[in-house]
Amino acid sequence: MPHPTTDIPLLRGPVPLVHLLLRQFVRCGDQVVDATCGNGKDTLLLTELVGANGQVWAFDIQQAALERTAQRLADVDLLSRVTLSATCHERLADLVSAPVSAIVFNLGWLPGGDRSVVTRPDTTLPALHASLKLLLPGGLLLITCYPGHAGGDTETDAVLAWSRDLDAKDFHVWRMGQQNVREQAPFCLVIQKAAHHHAA
Ligand SMILES: C[S@@+](CC[C@H](N)C(=O)[O-])C[C@H]1O[C@@H](n2cnc3c(N)ncnc32)[C@H](O)[C@@H]1O
Numbered sequence: 001m002p003h004p005t006t007d008i009p010l011l012r013g014p015v016p017l018v019h020l021l022l023r024q025f026v027r028c029g030d031q032v033v034d035a036t037c038g039n040g041k042d043t044l045l046l047t048e049l050v051g052a053n054g055q056v057w058a059f060d061i062q063q064a065a066l067e068r069t070a071q072r073l074a075d076v077d078l079l080s081r082v083t084l085s086a087t088c089h090e091r092l093a094d095l096v097s098a099p100v101s102a103i104v105f106n107l108g109w110l111p112g113g114d115r116s117v118v119t120r121p122d123t124t125l126p127a128l129h130a131s132l133k134l135l136l137p138g139g140l141l142l143i144t145c146y147p148g149h150a151g152g153d154t155e156t157d158a159v160l161a162w163s164r165d166l167d168a169k170d171f172h173v174w175r176m177g178q179q180n181v182r183e184q185a186p187f188c189l190v191i192q193k194a195a196h197h198h199a200a
Pocket of ligand 1: 035036037038039040041042043059060061062065087088089090106107108109110111117118119120123
């Protein structure tokens with residue numbers, strides 16, 4: 001959400017930081033992935049950033065999320081740039097063919113939707129692992145974690161442990177969280193594939 005009169009981005013919560021990074025790193029013509037499209041806000045930004053020659057793959061397991069994302073994109077006539085997939089992100093490597101410059105995960109539940117459907121570590125972790133292989137050197141994997149809900153705490157711990165184990169020669173791993181908020185507030189992990197990447 002920008003400042004109402006100056007249009008300066010307001011850094012309230014992790015999503016504006018994710019969007020700043022996407023604006024910096026995603027270029028016209030890029031191929032990118034939204035692994036949890038939800039209400040489609042990240043998908044829309046990605047679609048605008050890649051332009052007419054780019055490609056966006058967007059995943060969600062809930063029909064309501066896919067419909068909201070499709071509507072958001074159709075409203076601005078950008079639906080044709082996006083491949084929407086009613087598929088668990090665990091399978092994203094089966095559907096995404098190209099190396100990509102950015103992959104976004106926004107974990108947890110669909111805002112304004114069914115709160116019993118949440119991302120889960122047993123599928124999130126394989127999806128994150130597969131995502132690393134799809135990234136171009138210099139590409140970004142951005143993960144917003146929600147430790148504040150039941151199940152979100154264990155998922156967050158699992159994602160943090162996984163990220164800590166990534167070899168620093170191959171990946172630059174950052175944790176970005178607001179300090180002056182409750183301890184369980186959401187935060188963002190930023191993982192960049194190194195320019196000279198060695199992992200198999
Ligand atoms: C926090 S929301 C995403 C919000 C979205 N980035 C936005 O801008 O509106 C999380 C989404 O992940 C979806 N989800 C949960 N498990 C999933 C899975 N295994 N594969 C893909 N999406 C999943 C949920 O249905 C929900 O819509």
